[in-house]
Amino acid sequence: MNLKNQLLLNIGLLLASSSSLLAQSVLPPVFGPAKNYLTEKDNRVKVYLTPQRIVWTSDSTGKYVSNAKRLLQAGNGQAELINTNLVELRNDGDHKASILLDFGKELHGGLQLVTGLMKKHGPVKIRVRFGESVSEAMADIDTIKGATNDHAIRDFTLEVPWLGELEIGNTGFRFVRIDLVDDNAELLLKEARAMFIFRDVPYLGSFKSSDERLNKIWLTGAYTVQLNMQQYLWDGPKRDRLVWVGDMHPEVMTINNVFGYNEVVPKSLDLIKSVTPLPAWMNGISSYSMWWVRIQRELYQYQGNLTYLKKQRDYLVPLLDLLVSKIKDGNENLDGMRFLDWPTFANKPAVHAGLQAMMVMTLTDGAQLCRVLGETKTAEKCEATIKEMKKHIPDAVNNKQAASLMALAGLMPAKKADDIISLGQTKGFSTFYGYYMLEAKAKAGNYEGAINNIRDYWGGMLDMGATTFWEDFDLSWMKNAGRIDELLPAGKIDIHATYGAYSYKKLRHSLSHGWASGPTSWLTENVLGVKVMEPGCRVLKIVPHLGDLRFVEGTFPTPYGVVKIKHTKLANGKIESKIEAPKEIKIIKG
Known part of the structure; x- marks a missing residue:
């Protein structure tokens, strides 16, 4: 299929x-x-946000766009008969009035418009364009720059009321352009506020070090995932807005390390299970069914919810049997869409090597869960299959994604994998599998190299104006490129409208993608040093790796409460650690 x-x-x-x-x-x-009534309570909140700046107007004379800065004042969402101090947009036969607003951060939601008493009694036609970048908000939907109305409508024409209020939109954005459409028309605006829709959950985990760049990267990854914690756990708020299980793994790791337990995770895992009867693969991708198993293991390890795990038995055990049936002569022979990440999609040897490693890790996790569930026969079957697969080591063909997974699966020495990953620094990284490259480097003991990769690669997105991490990125894109939060300067390359491939070409490219949040959980696990040793965080091993950092401090959420940690590098190079943990948790210091 x-x-x-x-x-x-x-x-x-x-x-x-x-x-x-x-x-x-x-x-x-x-x-x-x-x-x-078929009802469902929405566990999200809606907050109204004032624009932070006026990026551009179609007119600087004040004839067609006047008093624009009024929109930067706090509003209340209420239309009023006092028809003064309003923003005025006017069209004639020669000019169409437009304004571009910046809300300062990538958001999920829409726009609230409050209008005044226009001279003509009746609705006014406008065009609204949402954009994750300035260039997207300024673009037309065409085949040239890739701007689309796929999935979440972000470009539409509508009527706003005379003396009223209207809420529109449901997408991911930071910038909004408003155009007055008809000739000889007038629009009086009292307010144009963003409707920010999100799960209002506390950041129980935290990370602060002597490097502000790393601190910002940690927080940006956390916020990227929070934007995707909507009704379900999405890949990105602008586009697909689907439960893609592979994307979920880095997202779930970030949630475990930042927010602790959140019902969006089991809700999403249960959804994809309910719509994927075996022997079908989740999302049509064989590796994504493997990611489902791996996420179940991570969820149990961090949250320790045995009751929930038991509910997965009737799907988990047959899925593991199905996966074992796809092994022939010790080699994976998976059907369905054979996928690791997009940059490796056409590299069949690398995909095979990666899937071989994924299968070993999945069956390892599956065996662990089966032993918890008392499914001894299935656990033994998984373990015997792993033993056979380890006799057949594929060539990673010097591919960073494949080498990373093979190192994590124990199919390649971690040092050899690190040599492959380190070649050309972050050349060949992807925002999704960059997480596993960092994990493999940590396994090889190259913590400082991984920290520098985070600074360069994820920090590069911040340098281009990002407030959330992107679906894909390459440092080469930065050469002579304009920032996403500016009108494109003459002679500069439009980074959003120029680059991308496969499903993320040009402006279709998502600039808020949960699978890109890997550094957040990696920094907590490896620099702050928190590793979960027993299900439910009953035992934590804390081994910091500060690299060139002078200190790092933070918190880590557990089912028993928050663990507080601070590591300071002393003059003699030794690390002094202070740890406060709930009494139910055993701490092992490395």
Whole structure:
């Protein structure tokens, strides 16, 4: 079954089972019994945000766009009869009035417009364009720059009321352009505020070091994932907005290290399970079903919820049997879409090497979970298969993604993998598999090299104006490129409208993608030094690796409460550590 047909099947199954996915909510008494309504309580909040700056207007004379800075004042969302101190947009036969707003950070949500008493009594036609970059907000939907209305509508024409309020949009954005459409028209605006929709969850985990660049990278990765913690755990708020299980693994690791338990994780895992009856592969991709197993193991290790794990038994055990059936003569022979990440997609030897390693790691995790569940026969089957697979070591063909997975699976010495990954520094990195490259470098003991890779690669996105991490990135894109938060200077390359491949060409490229958050969990695990040794964080091993940092401090969320940690490098090079943990947690110092 191809990917398109699998997705259609998934949608059909989801609709068929929608009543089981809906949580009961409380309705006012006038509705009668809640069971008569298919309802679901939204666990997100909506906050209104004022624009931070006016990036551009179509007119600097004040004839067509006047009093624009009024929009930078705090509003209340309420239309008023006092028709003074409003923003005025006017069109005539020669000029169409437009304004471009910057809300300062990538957001998920829409736009609230509050209008005044225009001279003409009636609605006014406008065009609204949301953009993750200035260039996207300024672009037309065409085949040249890649701007689209796929999935989440971000470019549309509509009417706003005379003396009223209207809320529009449901996408990922930072910038909004508003155009007055009709000739000889007038628009009076009191407010144009962003509707920020997100899960209001505390940052229980934290990271602060002597390097502000690393601190900002840690926080940016955490925020990127928070934007994707919507009804379900998405890949990106602008585009697909789907539960892609492979994307979920770095996201779940970030959630474990920053937010602790959050119901969006099991809710998303259960959703993809419910719409993927075996022997189908999740998202039509065989490795994504493996990622589901691996996430279940990570979730149990960090949260220790045995009750939830037991509910996975009837799917987990047959899935492991299915995966074992795809091994022939010690080699993976997976069908479905054979995928690691997009940069390796066409490299079949690298994909095979990566899938071989993924299978070993998945069966290792599956065996561990089966022993917890008392499924001894399946655990033994997984372990015997792993033993056979380790006799057949594929060539990583000097591919960084494949070498990383092979090192983590024990199919390649970590030092050899690090040599491959370190060649050309971050050349060949991807925002998704960069996380596993960092993990492999840590396994090889090259912590300082990994820290420098984080500074250069993820820091490079920040240097280009990013407030969230992107679907893909290459340091070579920065050469002579303009920032995403500026109008393109003459002679500069538009980094958003120029680069990208596969499903993320040009402006279609997502600039807020959860799979890019890897440094956040990596820094907590390897620099702050927190490793979970027993399910539910009952035992933590804390071994810091500061590299060139003078200090690092932070917090780590557990089911028993927050662990507080501070490491300071002394004059003699030794590390002094101070750790405060809940009494239920055993701390092992390395």
